[in-house]
Amino acid sequence: MAERQPAERARHWRDVYSAREEAAFTWFEARPQVSLDLIEHYLPPGEGATVIDVGGGTSRLVDALLERGYGPVAVLDIAPTALDATQRRLGPDADAVTWIAADITGWDPPGQWALWHDRAVFHFLTAERDRAAYVAAMAAALRPGGHAIVATFAEDGPETCSGLPVCRYAPASLFATVERISPGAFRLVEGRRHVHVTPKGNRQSFQVTVLERQRK
Template sequence: MTDDRTAHWDDRYAGAEPGRLSWFEAVPERSLTLIRAAVTPRAAVIDVGGGASRLPDALLAAGFRDLTVLDLSAEALARSEARLGPLGEHVDWQVGDVTRWRPARRYDLWHDRALFHFLTENAHRAAYLDRLACAVKPGGTAIIMTFAEDGPETCSGLPVRRYSPEALAQEFSALAPGAFRSEEVGRFTHVTPAGAEQRFQYSCFSRI
């Protein structure tokens, strides 16, 4: 999967201003609120599938200094690095496929907005859960945002798997039995830069 997918995402980021991409949000308010409710700015935070998101900007402004962003697309990460300038030195930018990635350390908080729903194959979801379980410290938090069951069937021209919070919790228990406890869930609507509404769910899990 990786080579084709990498080319797909690099093309998407190279072909448009980040602010025109359907998943763009100028200020990631919901993510920031959930992260700040779970950890202090001293926490080690990883954003998987972070792309060119403004989340590192918001976390740096909130005083976080131990940040990692992992994404398939070097193009996306280069855009964030250029935007952040010297502040970007506080971020560990990692180009890679989360389903093959080997975490070199552990994190207090894992954040994923709109990556997991692209994993339509069982083996890829199992690999993701394996990395997630290894990378998050016991007592740490995973925040997973996906299209909800009434959300779009595709994103960026790719098929997605949609979840209710209950279905996501079941998937986590099936793939990583006993590893995560669902703590807080909710739903929200993302409005794309073109004005379309996309229904999402978010789920916060704690690592047992």
């Protein structure tokens, strides 16, 4: 299968978010409970509770993080149309968030966060060089001891999402991929399975891997 070039990828996602409302997407969650539970477990809100949601799209995770007192919070997405929609939903609260319109495979983190969250983005990276760029960005963006929560389709999950092919993982294979690219940069903390029910009632198997950035 031909690899998607960054410009084509950006166009795809811009068009996706221009065409429909958030609740029409298969990945929509009225309340991102699995993510919130994990984030609260690994990073209680308060001083230094900085979070970046990578490929956040129009997810309501940012709303819930602000309500709980996390910050600074950053949301990165390749689709400015998604960031615009999320900002409109948040209203004045949007000013408390750092909005980053970027392709994660070409992004050089300007700082560090305590927690990296990604739900359903890494699995779109089907080329090793894109995965390598992602892992390099994740390693640079996380402070030592910080956690990455990476949710992807599980090995028995769908083979495509939004019309694009995906790579499916178990926590062990996701960690092996990260370790192959950046040996010793992360420790596998935990992995769990989760079944997401889409707005139309279809079931999708996810895995969620938690990694800890190692002090070097």
